[in-house]
Amino acid sequence: MTPTNQGSIRLFRLAGIELYLHWSWFLVAYYGISMRAGRYPSMTWNVLEYLALFAVVLLHEFGHSLACRQVGGHADRIVLWPLGGVAYVDPPQRPGATLWSIAAGPLVNVVLIPVFFLLAMAMGASGLADRAPNALRLVQAILFINVGLLAFNLLPIYPLDGGQILRSLLWFVVGRAWSLIVATVIGLIGVVGLFLLALWTQSLWLGILAVFILLNCWSGLRHALHLVRVARVPRHAEFSCPACRTSPPAGAVWTCGNCRNRFDMFQEQSVCPHCGTAYLAIPCLDCGQFHPLAAWTSVLPRPSEPPVVALDEDPRC
Numbered sequence: 504m505t506p507t508n509q510g511s512i513r514l515f516r517l518a519g520i521e522l523y524l525h526w527s528w529f530l531v532a533y534y535g536i537s538m539r540a541g542r543y544p545s546m547t548w549n550v551l552e553y554l555a556l557f558a559v560v561l562l563h564e565f566g567h568s569l570a571c572r573q574v575g576g577h578a579d580r581i582v583l584w585p586l587g588g589v590a591y592v593d594p595p596q597r598p599g600a601t602l603w604s605i606a607a608g609p610l611v612n613v614v615l616i617p618v619f620f621l622l623a624m625a626m627g628a629s630g631l632a633d634r635a636p637n638a639l640r641l642v643q644a645i646l647f648i649n650v651g652l653l654a655f656n657l658l659p660i661y662p663l664d665g666g667q668i669l670r671s672l673l674w675f676v677v678g679r680a681w682s683l684i685v686a687t688v689i690g691l692i693g694v695v696g697l698f699l700l701a702l703w704t705q706s707l708w709l710g711i712l713a714v715f716i717l718l719n720c721w722s723g724l725r726h727a728l729h730l731v732r733v734a735r736v737p738r739h740a741e742f743s744c745p746a747c748r749t750s751p752p753a754g755a756v757w758t759c760g761n762c763r764n765r766f767d768m769f770q771e772q773s774v775c776p777h778c779g780t781a782y783l784a785i786p787c788l789d790c791g792q793f794h795p796l797a798a799w800t801s802v803l804p805r806p807s808e809p810p811v812v813a814l815d816e817d818p819r820c
Contacts, residue, residue, distance in 0.1 A: 511523035512525075517565075520568050520579055521579060521581070523583070525583065525584035525585070530585075532553055535553055536550060542640070543637055544637070551641055552641055555641070555648065556648050559648050559649055559652065560583060560588045561581070561583065561588065563608045563612060563652065564583075564588040564608065566607040566608045566610060567590035567604060567607055569607070570603050570604045570606075570607030570608075571590075571593070571594045571604040573603070574594055574599075574603055575594075575600070576593050576594035576595055577593040578590060578593065586711070592604050593791065595790060596747075596789060596790040597790070598672075598675050601671045602671035602674075605668050606664070606668055609653055609664050615645075616646065616650060619645050620646055622642050623639060623642045623646060626639050626642065627639070658693065659686075660697075660716060661687050661716075663690075666690050669685075670683055670685070680731045680734055681731070683723055683724075683726065683727035684724065684727040684728070687720045687721075687723040688724070690716065690720040691717070691721075691724075693716070694713050694716050694720060697709060697712065697716065698713045733752050733756050734752075736756065737752070737754070738750035739753045742769055744787040744792065744799065745792075745794050746790050746792040746794070747792070749787065751785075751788065751799070754767055755767050757785075757786075759775040760780070762778040764778070768782070768785045772796065783795060784796075785799065
């Protein structure tokens with residue numbers, strides 16, 4: 504549902520985070536710059552304005568990534584594409600950690616808004632605005648870009664930042680699965696509003712965005728319902744996650760990354776009974792952390808582990 508590295512150009516690596524730019528961004532940039540050709544006397548200023556949009560979105564996504572790392576999560580990739588940017592963050596499965604990882608993005612825009620507001624005021628007070636009106640217009644455009652991105656991202660529509668912030672706050676009250684269900688249902692209602700707005704304004708761009716949000720809401724809802732089912736199954740009381748101390752579910756809730764069949768990681772000693780793929784680590788379905796099978800138990804004796812035949816599969820459910 505989200506953009507991947509496929510079709511993207513690697514730009515650079517900063518603070519351990521790889522930045523990719525999807526090829527379609529250039530087409531949209533050309534269209535956007537051409538549509539605003541009359542705003543400035545020179546096309547150079549239009550290019551600078553679009554690059555400013557690029558920079559603001561990038562800073563927003565770095566806010567997500569660095570905040571995720573701050574709470575002990577994993578974040579190493581950002582993809583920029585025509586609908587904005589996506590920071591691939593994997594915070595610890597705790598509501599506070601998730602909330603900070605998501606909220607840090609909009610907070611970047613909150614910081615930038617007064618910076619460019621004061622800069623525009625200073626240019627006017629110093630007389631620079633009269634001598635360089637195009638520079639003032641560019642600063643004002645960057646200010647409005649930040650305001651617009653902040654307002655749109657804070658809409659309580661999953662998977663926008665506002666919808667994910669709402670989900671994180673609900674997580675404190677109703678738990679991980681039901682918070683995601685509520686957030687995605689609200690998101691689906693919001694999608695209806697976006698579709699109606701797209702029809703009213705005859706905006707193809709808004710319609711594409713609504714489809715993207717719809718697909719992510721549906722995927723999130725399916726995942727939430729799966730979490731509810733997992734929460735209801737019996738647990739392996741003799742095992743516990745070293746990170747969150749939660750006993751894993753007893754049942755075929757893990758999916759083999761090789762043959763896609765479901766099986767019980769603990770009953771099968773972390774070896775898929777269908778294809779024989781063995782896993783060095785088992786993901787906790789509650790906190791998302793991976794641990795070797797031997798680290799999970801403190802009660803039962805551990806039989807000898809089978810030979811490892813695959814190391815790079817991800818048996819997430």
